[in-house]
Amino acid sequence: MATSTDNEARVALFQSIGLNEQKARETLKNQEVTRALEATINEARKLLPKENQISKSIGNLLYTLSTRSKQQIYKLHGHLIKYICEEKIKNEPQLLAAIEYLLSNPVEPVDLKALEEYAGIGVTVTPAEIERAVESVIEQNKAKLLEQRYSFPIGTLLSEVRKQLKWADGKAVKTEMDVQLLDLLGPNDRSANNAAEKPKVAAATEKAKPTTTTNTNSDVQENGQVRSFADLVGAALNFHKPGENYKTEGYVMTPKTMELMKEHLKQTGGQVVTRFPPEPNGILHIGHAKAINFNFGYAKLNNGICYLRYDDTNPEKEEEKFFTGILDIVKWLGYEPYKITHASDQFDQLYEWAKELIRRDLAYVCHQKGDELKGHNVAESPWRNRPIEESLQLFEDMKNGKFAEGEATLRMKCVMEDGKLDPVAYRIKYAHHAKTGDKWCIYPTYDYTHCLNDSIENISHSLCTKEFQARRSSYYWLCNALDVYCPVQWEYGRLNLHYTVTSKRKIAKLITEGIVNDWDDPRLYTLTALRRRGFPPEAINLFCARIGVTMSQTVLHPDMLDACVREVLNVTAPRIMAIMEPLKVTITNFPSTGVTELTVPNFPADESRGSHKIKFDSVIYIEKSDFTENPAKDYKRLAPNQPCGLRHANCVLTVQEIIRDSNNEPIELKVTCAKVTDEGVTKPKGYIHWVSHGNKCEIRLYDRLFLHQNPDDKKEVPGGFLTDINSKSLTIHSDALVDDGIKNAKHFDKFQFERIGFFSVDPDSTNDHMSSSREIIKENHNHNIDDDTDSIKDEQVRRDIRVLSARLTDMKERFMNIVQKINEDAVGYIDQTSDEDGTSADDSNVETTVNQKDNDSNETSNIDDDDDDSEEDQTNKSPMRIRMSQLLIESIIERQTRHNGYLKHLRQYPKIMQYLVSNKPSRTKISLRHVDSFIKEHVDKNPTEKIYDEVSNEIQVIRQKYLKNRK
Template sequence: MKRTLTFHKPGENYKTEGYVITPNTMDLMKKHVAETGAKVMTRFPPEPNGILHIGHAKAINIDFGYAQATGGLCYLRYDDTNPEKEEDEFVRAIKDMVNWLGYTPFKVTHASDNFDRLYELAVELIHRGHAYVCHQVAEDMRGFNPPPSPWKDRPINESLQLFEDMKNGLIDEGKATLRMKVTLEEGKLDPVAYRIKFTPHHNTGDNWCIYPTYDFTHCLCDSIENISHSLCTKEFQARRSSYYWLCNALDVYCPVQWEYGRLNLDYTVVSKRKIAKLMEVDCVRGWDDPRLFTLTGLRRRGFPAKAINNFVLKLGVTGARIVVDPQMLEACVRDELNVTAPRVMAVLNPLKVTLVDLPFDSQEVDVPEFPNEPNRGTHKTVFARTLYVEESDYREVADKDFRRLTNQQPVGLMHIGYVISVQQAVKDSNGKVIELLAYALPLAETTKPKAFIHWVSQPLTCEVRLYERLFKHKNPEDPREVPGGWQTDINKNSLSILPRAYIERCVSAATIYDKFQFSRVGYFSVDPESTADKLVFNRTVTLREDSAKS
């Protein structure tokens, strides 16, 4: 991964800009180096309150990738300090996505694993005069110029007793918080360290009714786990001074926080709240809908994990916020599928063709899996009197630029060495062509045609789902681009379902997420809704960027 940020070496925390040196810093650093063997130690710390999206793929690759590249170790740590929003479903899904991208955590931990130790550290912080119990209500603490707390200078023993009362459930929710005596870089005074919530926790059950905040938990869990490089996105830069302050106020090992620019994609939203709204109004089918840029959605659509990792690697690690057109990601997908997805023939909108003069009923032919690499194998398909071609590959009347089948213009069939020409177009009562009667000649016996088209014979019926962008504008959340709000920008035609497409029988043994290139059409992946009776395919990407919109 290319980097413009130059990270410190393990044990050289004190050399980084803004790092605070205390009388105990070097002793704590020596202990840290001894316990870690001077390895790079990182962590990927998602909150388990939703599904990971493409931006998290960057974080995963940075956290795990940097540790891997330096011989270090990376934790998967769930930042689970908000019991109202966190669920085991998301815990499982997050680990699944980390593994899918090819990474194995050194350990899987939870911030909640440290609740006992964090409570002890909170008590210690009160003892040291750096925290107090406050009774201001949430509305009075919001914003950057709230009224100062009248309880900031309350006696230490009084705060200790009240904090214990909070822990023992003797104070109602919203009636007290533990606040730290520090000003954040953005100017916010005395951030909350603990609040009361009478809500069971997915990991600790009913053991606690007070829960620590991110500002209190994150740096201390990093310290407990001996993290050397606390890597996070740029919006947390405003928390760096309080990160260092809290570790030093408690006299514990202090990691180094490094910030990098977030990854954002055009034509999408990734907010958990907004995706939940899309599900609520039936615009998408779930967190893994292939039109979303959640990692589960991208996997379901057929994006290979390697392609996503390559995409992130191309972007590198810089401090700048990155906004990328999805076509850049799709180009990485094409590069990967071009060398990994075997070719098959599929007809999405079938038009029946009967070869009236074929000298045999049917025969098997070998079709190359990768035409440019013949050594990678073939599969067998059937060529018979009745076959199917794409409706769009035939026109009764066409201009000179149309190179495929017309009543006057023959066309070749891929892989078989036959040229067909129309004898008669059979129409229904509405005048629509429903069948072509055609002649077939071996290529060697006729003039080479202008084009060769794909076809299927004795096929399987499958369902094919075609996807377009879910939003019409690059920035659906920008009121200057979409004055009516992001929900008015939804593309109602972002999904087309073709229930009776035809495909070669060689795919009958395909399993979920298997990927194929449908010759001349695009790349497709087997959807989890497939059954033993019917395969369902999602279009992953078109063959070329210039055909990205069907």
Template structure:
């Protein structure tokens, strides 16, 4: 496993094959609800021959925004199941809506898939098949199973929309009108091509094609009609010989039309399996809502570490291996639940506790001057060798400097009456310094003209020469100034979209104290930004941290990934 880079999934994906009830390749007909036609046996036989019995899945995001934590579950399921069974997984961009799609999102989606440790067998686009999809739509219309409709979107809203008065339009007329749509002879919203599926209560025939005079990021201005998800998805699955079409529960209602369309065209029909969507508390993942937060300057961009987009989690320092482990722990249940952030953070801690080297950081520095330094140390400064991670000696060690000036946390010194149970430095009480095994006692507190402590003059003595102190604290000497960013939940309520608890809308529920910037912190880490950028650290007593991309060699910026213990998150 790679501790610092992309997620290596070899130790996780094999478990997927043991946690799912999916059908064997070619045995689609054994799945509950699968529609069998007179052609099914021959179609399945040809399908198995084409793919050689190989498991084939796909991850089909729409390139209209950044992937979020819910997509991480989908990535793990699709890529993980294929990999666990010696199969392949396509990364297919569902680029059928030219209004919202951007090349930026295409690039970053692939980056996030590979960051999680998965390599697509092939990258495809729904737009790769636009010519073939049009032929399928034409054939569906020729068979009398699709028709051109002129109902407006507003007519189809509500609980009891009227059936289309054009549903029984003659086939030849439908073919002519559909060709007119393709050739740009109609205006947007003037017509759609709809599939003549079996109508139920309060249902309408799904749209197969709509008119959009928009430039497409790949096909340019070649098309002015674009297929919908309902038309495209199952046909692309069929074209690519997908064996297991895995999707979240909200697509369960579309399963009937998925099977209907493949069978209506006498095409190989994959099996659609649904699993519960990953919903995370105290956040929003809707692309529209995140765009609103950016517009209102509540967050900086899609990768703001307070969000749960994958780019944000990467920037904050979440290891991809921990995200994969978290997704595996959720399984493939159908029950819809809201997952607490601390469940994900627990996997992050488990991982970082094994791989993150220890370091010292002082958030609010208080300077100590060691008066009797020369009594115990012959050289200035004195160099110590400290293990990077005491529980994992294989991670090596590093040098740590101890000099006559030392910085400790301001809260580690108490002047005046001690709080009950206080175990750190006071005028009357000693404290130990970690690693150097020295005991510190106060000689004199030096203050400025305003009464603020400038420094404390102290004396040191080795452990063993004096009474053992009640506690040992962390410290830095010859430190490096850094900026520390501490994060809390972006929203006050677990569900900021709950209209009863948050009547003002999710923007009104923002926690304006979700980011705290500490500009005067000190660390004992050396090295350039380029050398340190992929590393994650445990700052003792404070939490786990990672460098932010805003960093430069002159100004290192650290994001807190998580605290050391869950109880400090609350």
């Protein structure tokens, strides 16, 4: 750890090249940039005549080199530092082009002639050349300039000049452009015009307001198909191109890297190649759905291929049902593997490579026990330096069964990213393997197998969850140690849900304790359980797409998944009527002598989508809860003195007599009926559903299995997850009745039981015994049916609170990711789009803070070129700041367009929506003045916390409504 004295010395060193004290201290916060900049300055001092004569222009370039370059070409920096000190690299465009060249050719010896040609090194653009080029471009656009004056997009002019003079200094070009425009047009009166136009913006905002209330959702189509994972999050994936592994941050280069890369590209044809590598020792859960979507979706997005590879290296835990179950789920989610492989397919090759590691003195046989190897502070093995031949013989003895389990392991001589020393490569297991039988008694570990299987299958992008980040260093080390092709490992945040456990061990415990029935019990969040519960695969894929791909660990509320299920089923599940707790009703004046058939639409909002027949007779059944003898003031359903309508029957019931059992409870109602259209009949306050000649059905209502949000948290649940079971997680209605719409239904067919929720036909149903499981409670929008149902209203409010709470957490995560994305992409985006905003990407008056360099973020700046500029002027002039502002707004607009239903809560924030409404029509004509004003007011005050607080306030409002309803 650096001492205070060391840091002060570094601050002085950084100030010597032109950084002000604040920037120098900010730089110290990033250790990687600090090390790179310190080394760069010291190297430059060796090349300059006088130690302290690093000019400000050279200092700018040294700083840019240290912040924009990547680790894998640090060893080549000497060439660029020499060019900078000799002033052959004069400006940032030349330097960035030189960096790009080295990233594409990262091996010695460097072709200096090709480098100089590619980056314009040594090329000098004179002021006279700049003057002539600017004059020429202005002359070509003179007519439009005189007409539009400073409203003309000046960036297009700068872009034209850059095309003619690629290596010209950006600041010099901008200065010359300003001078010639001033000469042609006179002073810039644009600010006065903008002030005069303010009322028009306000008027446009007012006019556009009604359009923002439309609640459309483009993610779910009428046929229930959803936009793919790739469609929804593909734009956020900024991975390397196949064959450009070496451009990835942290990738390790060797003298053979480029040769191996060429062979890799020859075999893959430049395709993206991914893999989904589950262990076949349990059933996949909701977290795996994200991994499946990510691996298959990213390959599909790039016209690539994805393997399904079983990581079958733990023979004692693997069963055939898990192999078939995993494939079944992958196909159920809509994906087809390019090829199905097994880690065990390569056991022979892996064994040979293990012996090669020993021969290279990079692995050894160790006799430390398992307990001694646990944790991170493991002492160095006393057998680490044993002779190579001895380790080779002992490893052979391990393979031949001469050691008991635990007596010997093969360990690799490397240090993992988390500091763990010498990970195990092979261990002894006397267990029958599902695929190789009893051929082997030594089995490779994940750390050894995973990267080598990736190499064999020519994986271009090895995608894994964040907990494997600590293994990235050993992943690269092992491939390079054996001189085989090395893929790139990319990590992303794991998906977890509240109110559940996904650990295979814990689920197995729930099964053996009899708390749940099996891996597909609908109260679990395994994918087989969700399928049995009736969750459509499209909804699960939509959920994975909605949450996207982030680096942080994600723990979400189950209501977010329910919302996706509801969106899909709302357009795919036919409506039928079902009675869970039947109350007999006899219509004494039934208008027909026999049974009447009614035609009921499957989707009342769109009758063109089919219908089904139901029977209507003098005896019907209604829900017990739809009748009360003591109605509240605003009660609208059936009561002794209050008629009520019947859904789809066009009639009104009036109670005449109540028949009771021995406990004085109503068991039958005698009623009369009248058509709603009859003269003198008052329109009923409410309508209820009913069934006549119903089909008997067992209905199972599932609730959360656990009482607490995190059953694994010892603070919440001191006794452990087994003590947190919700005893009311399953309610069974054995005597339920369902109308004829359910006839001929097949297993997993889904329906919406009117006023109750969405249900799925359970796979244990038979022709004689129908059973159905409720997936989720539907959202209640049919106010004419159930406006006054207190219990359902209470449940609706509770659900609103849960959903909003989940959205609160997710929205905070999303906006943090937006800001992170801005930091990562800002510089590259400026170069591509600065033409739109009239600002030069090469403007030297840029000052930004140095952020952490993780995740390939490309932070950079030039250093205080104009000391006289105020901090405010610097901010306003900064093209990076303007573009970051624009990117943030575009990100919000994009998400507003894609997820209009989900982000409809943004409409609650007038200041944000005022900006969105006034600028949404054209993303290329965004008013930078408005953007900057918006950023200063919202982003600078931490947008994440601001939106977080506003959503919190919204939840409080709903809670107050809930309390009011309860009263």
